[in-house]
Amino acid sequence: xxxxxxxxxxxxxxxxxxxxxxxxxxxxxxxxxxxxxxxxxxxxxxxxxxxxxxxxxxxxxxxxxxxxxxxxxxxxxxxxxxxxxxxxxxxxxxxxxxxxxxxxxxxxxxxxxxxxxxxxxxxxxxxxxxxxxxxxxxxxxxxxxxxxxxxxxxxxxxxxxxxxxxxxxxxxxxxxxxxxxxxxxxxxxxxxxxxxxxxxxxxxxxxxxxxxxxxxxxxxxxxxxxxxxxxxxxxxxxxxxxxxxxxxxxxxxxxxx
Numbered sequence: 001x002x003x004x005x006x007x008x009x010x011x012x013x014x015x016x017x018x019x020x021x022x023x024x025x026x027x028x029x030x031x032x033x034x035x036x037x038x039x040x041x042x043x044x045x046x047x048x049x050x051x052x053x054x055x056x057x058x059x060x061x062x063x064x065x066x067x068x069x070x071x072x073x074x075x076x077x078x079x080x081x082x083x084x085x086x087x088x089x090x091x092x093x094x095x096x097x098x099x100x101x102x103x104x105x106x107x108x109x110x111x112x113x114x115x116x117x118x119x120x121x122x123x124x125x126x127x128x129x130x131x132x133x134x135x136x137x138x139x140x141x142x143x144x145x146x147x148x149x150x151x152x153x154x155x156x157x158x159x160x161x162x163x164x165x166x167x168x169x170x171x172x173x174x175x176x177x178x179x180x181x182x183x184x185x186x187x188x189x190x191x192x193x194x195x196x197x198x199x200x201x202x203x204x205x206x207x208x209x210x211x212x213x214x215x216x217x218x219x220x221x222x223x224x225x226x227x228x229x230x231x232x233x234x235x236x237x238x239x240x241x242x243x244x245x246x247x248x249x250x251x252x253x254x255x256x257x
């Protein structure tokens with residue numbers, strides 16, 4: 001039971017360079033491509049990281065939500081926190097809490113065996129929150145956005161093995177944390193002086209926006225198997241900053257041993 005992190009989406013002006021940087025830096029494999037996102041004017045590619053996924057989407061036409069997000073944040077960056085709940089009742093309860101908190105449902109699809117619910121980023125304050133349910137209810141296995149079960153063939157864990165959290169930034173991190181916690185039905189805790197929210201299997205951190213880009217999904221936390229190799233490969237790709245941060249697609253990737 002509970003809300004499980006399954007996927008983190010980035011939005012980019014160009015898809016291929018970001019996918020190439022992610023795969024080369026973390027020794028990952030290109031995975032599922034969903035042609036259905038074409039109806040939203042996007043293209044995408046998923047990358048398995050353990051049983052969770054990095055997704056990159058890019059606009060292929062004018063007037064898309066992704067394109068507007070790029071303009072609003074001044075370039076590539078984090079886009080969606082995508083989660084899974086094991087039961088329809090949990091999804092319905094989250095929808096009700098969102099409505100009580102004044103958060104709109106931006107997009108919803110009921111496929112009977114797989115339900116998608118996306119909450120509006122303007123109301124959530126930093127990013128889309130998507131919470132899905134499917135009838136198999138396997139939070140470490142079947143994942144329809146990645147093609148069901150076929151993603152297992154694309155897993156590579158030599159350098160990183162899991163996505164363990166995300167960071168959302170805002171001018172008022174405490175208020176942002178309170179909004180997300182109210183929608184998710186979880187308490188706000190503190191870690192290192194920073195407000196955090198613990199999902200069933202991942203940590204959501206709320207940081208102060210100091211980069212001039214405003215509210216957004218600013219960082220992804222990865223479980224490292226070989227952090228030294230990741231940093232060496234990041235340096236070779238030109239995505240290691242002078243401060244030692246790995247920056248890809250406008251997002252910082254934090255490694256945890």
